[in-house]
Amino acid sequence: MFTAIFTRGGQELTNIPRVVVTGMGTLNPMALSVEEFKEGLAVGKSGVNTITRFDASKYQVKVDGEVKGFDPAQYMDLKTVDRNPRAVQFGIAAAKQAIESAKLDMAQEDPVRVGVASGCMVESSYVVQQSERVEQRGPRRADPLFVAKSSPSAVSMQVGMMLGAKGPNSSVNSLCATGADAIGTAFNFIRLGYADVMIAGGADSSLDPLGMAGIDILGALSRNPDPAKACRPFDLNRDGFIYSEGSGMIVLESYEHAVKRGAPILAELAGAGWSFDAHDATAPAPEAEAYAMRSAIDSAGITIKDIDYVNAHGTSTKLNDANETRALKIALGDQAYKIPVSSTKSMIGHMITAAGAIESIATILAMNEGIIYPTINYETPDPECDLDYVPNVARKARVDICLKESFGLGGENCCLVFKHPRLLS
Amino acid sequence: MSVEDQIKDIVAKIIHVDKDIITREGSFKEMKADSLDIVQALVAVEEAFDIEIPDEEAQKFQNFGDFVSYVEKQVEKKGEG
Numbered sequence: 189m190f191t192a193i194f195t196r197g198g199q200e201l202t203n204i205p206r207v208v209v210t211g212m213g214t215l216n217p218m219a220l221s222v223e224e225f226k227e228g229l230a231v232g233k234s235g236v237n238t239i240t241r242f243d244a245s246k247y248q249v250k251v252d253g254e255v256k257g258f259d260p261a262q263y264m265d266l267k268t269v270d271r272n273p274r275a276v277q278f279g280i281a282a283a284k285q286a287i288e289s290a291k292l293d294m295a296q297e298d299p300v301r302v303g304v305a306s307g308c309m310v311e312s313s314y315v316v317q318q319s320e321r322v323e324q325r326g327p328r329r330a331d332p333l334f335v336a337k338s339s340p341s342a343v344s345m346q347v348g349m350m351l352g353a354k355g356p357n358s359s360v361n362s363l364c365a366t367g368a369d370a371i372g373t374a375f376n377f378i379r380l381g382y383a384d385v386m387i388a389g390g391a392d393s394s395l396d397p398l399g400m401a402g403i404d405i406l407g408a409l410s411r412n413p414d415p416a417k418a419c420r421p422f423d424l425n426r427d428g429f430i431y432s433e434g435s436g437m438i439v440l441e442s443y444e445h446a447v448k449r450g451a452p453i454l455a456e457l458a459g460a461g462w463s464f465d466a467h468d469a470t471a472p473a474p475e476a477e478a479y480a481m482r483s484a485i486d487s488a489g490i491t492i493k494d495i496d497y498v499n500a501h502g503t504s505t506k507l508n509d510a511n512e513t514r515a516l517k518i519a520l521g522d523q524a525y526k527i528p529v530s531s532t533k534s535m536i537g538h539m540i541t542a543a544g545a546i547e548s549i550a551t552i553l554a555m556n557e558g559i560i561y562p563t564i565n566y567e568t569p570d571p572e573c574d575l576d577y578v579p580n581v582a583r584k585a586r587v588d589i590c591l592k593e594s595f596g597l598g599g600e601n602c603c604l605v606f607k608h609p610r611l612l613s
Numbered sequence: 614m615s616v617e618d619q620i621k622d623i624v625a626k627i628i629h630v631d632k633d634i635i636t637r638e639g640s641f642k643e644m645k646a647d648s649l650d651i652v653q654a655l656v657a658v659e660e661a662f663d664i665e666i667p668d669e670e671a672q673k674f675q676n677f678g679d680f681v682s683y684v685e686k687q688v689e690k691k692g693e694g
Contacts, residue, residue, distance in 0.1 A: 265629070266629050267628065267629045270629075271649070328656070328659060329656075329660065332649060332652040332653045332656050333653065336649065
């Protein structure tokens with residue numbers, strides 16, 4: 189009585205498909221490809237730099253994480269370059285990398301079975317410019333690209349157009365949790381039979397004078413002027429996060445579909461969990477974060493003893509890192525002290541809506557390479573942060589099961605569980 | 614430069630085609646322009662000549678020549694005014 193019969197293609201869906209990752213792509217402050225990212229992570233390279241995108245002389249914030257040397261024309265035609273803001277160009281480029289690494293050939297796919305789930309954030313200064321223009325010169329002077337350039341659906345729409353993917357096209361936004369949330373959303377589309385393949389992730393280039401001021405006024409950004417040292421998650425002297433830009437996209441597909449087409453299998457996405465703080469917009473609630481972790485663990489059908497590594501949200505703010513540590517202890521109990529926890533953000537800063545996706549890629553690389561990437565700039569322990577943060581130096585380890593955490597500024601939490609492909613058979 | 618040449622420059626730049634392929638008989642569709650290209654071209658031409666092309670007029674254009682003729686008339690009117 190209380191359950192529905194769930195049908196897909198006229199058949200009752202009784203077996204939920206397993207979901208695997210078959211391709212990855214990223215552009216971030218440290219790297220313009222997954223290969224370059226992998227090399228940088230292993231040596232604890234920092235991608236943080238002094239602000240060059242705008243004149244920051246009036247700002248207390250002096251450093252950010254900018255994508256360096258990106259040439260959009262390598263990935264798209266000139267009309268697509270003209271039509272899309274930088275964040276969307278990042279998203280298209282990362283999706284192209286991911287599709288290529290997955291060896292996905294759309295000519296062999298049923299287009300309605302391929303979808304996209306991605307979030308993005310673009311520069312708010314553009315919206316302000318348009319507003320001023322229309323106010324001064326009238327409504328006929330609006331940019332015809334206004335909707336395309338400023339909409340939160342820009343990346344999923346453009347990636348879907350580029351691929352000719354006619355399945356679900358969903359634009360997720362939960363601020364700093366967006367990338368992970370989009371991956372979890374795509375996972376559900378496949379699990380519930382709506383798609384065989386989903387391109388999922390996030391793309392962000394909102395680093396502009398207004399975006400920077402708007403986050404800095406909340407006291408969330410580091411004012412440390414030294415790019416090499418400013419980002420220091422879990423360290424006693426951390427003073428805020430580094431505002432960055434970039435994109436991470438992954439190709440998810442049903443295990444069956446991946447095997448059928450002989451796709452490279454990089455990981456299984458085994459579980460996802462969500463929660464919301466419903467508390468204070470900028471102060472995290474560890475109980476809610478712990479609930480998202482437990483929910484992801486439960487959805488993956490694993491126990492806390494199975495987890496080999498946690499890829500933290502680890503922003504480098506006073507509040508996040510202490511509360512994330514508390515949340516890990518609530519969710520994992522004493523086991524929290526035995527599991528290595530590291531922050532990819534220590535090397536590349538916080539790419540807001542792209543962070544969860546780029547860090548998922550780092551997590552999958554850690555499993556495949558058998559290397560736990562470090563938390564760099566960790567010098568002085570904080571009594572409130574007393575776990576094993578893999579300080580400064582990467583560690584060789586067999587990593588089979590990982591928990592990835594992402595927490596949105598505002599209270600949106602999403603956690604994912606990834607497994608090494610060797611556990612599939 | 615004639616009005617026609619100026620419009621050709623604007624359109625070629627927006628839809629990323631060679632100016633020489635644009636003829637009075639040709640249509641936006643034949644130039645592989647999509648809906649956004651057309652709106653962008655109309656707005657850019659409005660701005661360049663400081664005229665207004667009402668949507669109901671733009672819908673009547675059968676080819677590039679109709680577009681050019683309409684703009685030429687508006688520019689002429691403006692000159693007289």
